[in-house]
Amino acid sequence: MSNGLSQLLTNAGSRYGNRPALKLDEAVVTYDMLEESASRVAGLLRARGLEPGDRVGLMLPNVPHFGPLYYGILRAGGVVVPMNVLLKARELSFYLSDSGARFVFVWHGFADEALKGTRGIAAEPIVIAPEEFEQMLAHSPREPENVERDDADTAVILYTSGTTGTPKGAELTQHNMVENCRCSTELMRVSEHDVIFGALPLFHSFGQTCCLNNAVNAGACLTMLPRFDPGKALEIIQRDMVTLFEGVPTMYHAMLNHPGRQHYDTTCLKTCVSGGSAMPVEVMRGFEEAFGCVILEGYGLSETSPVAAFNHRERERKPGSIGTPIRGVEMKIVDDDGQDLAAGEVGEIAIRGHNVMKGYWKRPEETASAIIDGWLLTGDMAWRDQDGFFFIVDRKKDMIIRGGFNVYSREIEEVLYEHPAILEAAVIGIPDEILGEEVGAALVQRPGANADAGEVRAFVRDRVAAYKYPRKIWFVDELPKNTTGKVLKREITVPEVVMR
DSSP: OBOTTHHHHHHHHHHHTTSEEEEETTEEEEHHHHHHHHHHHHHHHHHTTOOTTOEEEEEOOSSTTHHHHHHHHHHTTOEEEEOOTTOOHHHHHHHHHHHTOSEEEEEGGGHHHHHHHTTTSSOEEEEEOTTHHHHHHHTSOOOOSOOOBOTTSEEEEEEEEOTTSOEEEEEEEHHHHHHHHHHHHHHHTOOTTOEEEEOSOTTSHHHIIIIIIHHHHHTOEEEEOSSOOHHHHHHHHHHHTOOEEEEOHHHHHHHHTOTTGGGSOOTTOOEEEEOSSOOOHHHHHHHHHHHOOEEEEEEEOGGGSSEEEEOOTTSOOOTTOOBEEOTTEEEEEEOTTSOBOOTTOOEEEEEEETTSOSEETTOHHHHHHHEETTEEEEEEEEEEOTTSOEEEEEESSOEEEETTEEEEHHHHHHHHTTSTTEEEEEEEEEEETTTEEEEEEEEEEOTTOOOOHHHHHHHHHTTSOTTTSOSEEEEOSOOOBOTTSOBOGGGOOOOHHHHO
């Protein structure tokens, strides 16, 4: 038996009690305070009838309240279901219903959509606001011990969409999360003397494992930024003496091109880590030269907790490569028949190890097609060089990565088809210098319809998270198709006016 992920905080509390754990501007939460608050969150949930294995939604931005709620759910034996704060009511309702969540903690600034999304379903919303939260905990009992959980028990369910567009929950076990956290701490050489920059969303696997859990495991301080702004980020790095910055390529691009960056002292930075999408080599080189630090690029998926490969500090670093597998993890390149491919040949990345999820929540068929003989088929196309370094070249799945966030075309197409004027829709990724990719939609209108791009854009924006709706929309007479009627997205031509 193991106390799993919640034990990280218990260990840190006993070792680093008075040291700062979480910081947001002037607000500081010590490890003692974090442990105490988490115990009361656990007591609150247990008093309300939470049983081990019950799911609890968590819909908060990067604020200090996230930590006590996250570890409190785990301490009570619950399963955390983190959700993007930008989700609309219909999306939220699906995640909570599908996971069978008993409760959902939601930040007060996003309560309207959450309250709409919980109407008619079992999940009880608990709105979190400063001061009110502290008062609520003051009247809650302490849960003195971590509820025992087995290594194979689910700790977190992270929702991700597939080619069908239907979100599915990746079940990450206690062992998945703890081992991936420990690997991250080792890879980044984090200690209690480090200050980690927390701009990555904590509801995302990258932010959870590599920022929050990594910091707690090492006894480091996590300084937060609820919404990324390059100027504010540079201010925080200087003010809090940040030693480890972790972000997606768009963050590095924004800081590199910030007009006032030379006015900030960032010499405290020791290490930078990039993930979420491919880092343009020119951005990497420019940032390293301007800030005098090394960027280590890694790779992973929600299904791999998330880290699978990394450019290890003690080994050769190859810009443009996602590096080599982390400790305890194997990676290989396979063809469509699952056969291993030699170095230099392009195929699909397959992963096996302690980081691979238990499966997709209540989706045995999709789990069976994704994990074969212990190997997770990632849908990412890549090649491996003679030294064992992996280089991603494309994605097998029809997925767009916009600013580090995954956008699945089928999900957006489903919404577009709800518009009365749209006959056919094809959503594709359009290269974007800042975001990596922008969401574009080629549309065929129904006979007699006369919708305009702005109207359609607003229609989708009201129904999905803000990062998902297509900014680029154009109308065509027909979509290219093969003989069976399947849309050939690779043959869609993006008009020049849309590209500007």
